[in-house]
Amino acid sequence: MNPELLLSRIRVVLCRPSHPGNIGAAARAMKTMGLSDLYLVEPKRFPDPEADVRATGAVDLLQRAAVVASLDEALAGCLFAVAMSARQRDLGPPVGQPRESVAQLLAEAAEGPVALVFGNETVGLSNEEVCRCQAAVCIPTDPAFSSLNLGSAVQLLCYECRMTAFAGTPPLARQGVTPFTSPTATADEVEGFFTHLEGVMTATGFFNPLQPGRLLPKLRRLFGRARLERDEVNILRGILAATQQTTRHGRKD
């Protein structure tokens, strides 16, 4: 199924968010990943200028957001919902890793609307709310500091949705320029360079062909690893040639 269509079927439900800044951050996070359907269950302050500021270019999501009185209302019509939970709840659905939970969510999204459900910044979701969902997900933070910001949690799960919808390789931003490359140098071009280099090193006395040691193999190893391009060979040889013209060490005097 079309990845953008799948993503458009995912609602993000924020239950009783305290800080309007987090609502704005969630909207921005959703929009960067191609989600657009925001539900707010009893937000403390909304609409609010702070939400608009943090949303930046995603104010349209705030304007279209559904403000409802209960999680049941937010989930109306949904086939499947995943609760964000910092821990396993007694009687709640089993808590999974982000990637497995998101894979399940997207599989269900192929059939119809689904939801990602987030709790209040301080107290999270109630047990009753978690039990309204068919699955739960925990973002694996450092056990020593698991204080994940609400907007960050939304960002991470929306990102995983996008990664999964595009099978791990969403298209990257439109490329402003083509990266500079030149054709790989042919073996004879590379050999021409090595011969040139050896000549210069010999002429300057840096290399003694009678006592070669391991200098040449070391240089071959270095440039071999770099997989020289034709332009680079030309540049290197230009550098060598320039030293020869300056010092005349390349001249047969």
Add this chain to the structure above:
Amino acid sequence: MNPELLLSRIRVVLCRPSHPGNIGAAARAMKTMGLSDLYLVEPKRFPDPEADVRATGAVDLLQRAAVVASLDEALAGCLFAVAMSARQRDLGPPVGQPRESVAQLLAEAAEGPVALVFGNETVGLSNEEVCRCQAAVCIPTDPAFSSLNLGSAVQLLCYECRMTAFAGTPPLARQGVTPFTSPTATADEVEGFFTHLEGVMTATGFFNPLQPGRLLPKLRRLFGRARLERDEVNILRGILAATQQTTRHGRKD
């Protein structure tokens, strides 16, 4: 190698951040994922109360952050650096997907310190800065809205670092309780329930054994999918028994 040790070797470098709130958000994002080494190149306002507020419990990272005058200073001692970049740069290193770039970063971290380098909120990194790094990474946002918050970008890449360091399955938060489960019901326990249910349905007239239709197979399909546990069978039979006692429909009168 120990995942925590690997994560501790990753520096996060913010180049010329404008908003102290984003510095605080970055510190919090890092700490949730087990990173701690923050470098700030010419921050516009730092230290700043707004950074402390957004950092919440990660103010210690701000206090220990290194404030330096150039990216070169921030990268001193690093073996490898990945630049966050929204696009391919002329002559810059090739831009990769987050997971491949982070895998490379962690492979290098096995050898020593490495860095994730982020640019200014508005203008990003300069070409010169990107060229100081051995790789570049682009977070695949929706091409129609790629305005990813700086703190969110730090959060996403630190999360990918943690996921990769722990091979995709970092330990989840310490489980507060064991999820409630009871042994799966045996076949005879389940059959006992079905017999009980059929008896109640028959006694109440809901089910006519002479015209059974598809009711029983439908119920078997439903409960078969649920893989009933023993406690659940007991509960269901308790419910049935309770209806029998109230209405006496189960009595052979």
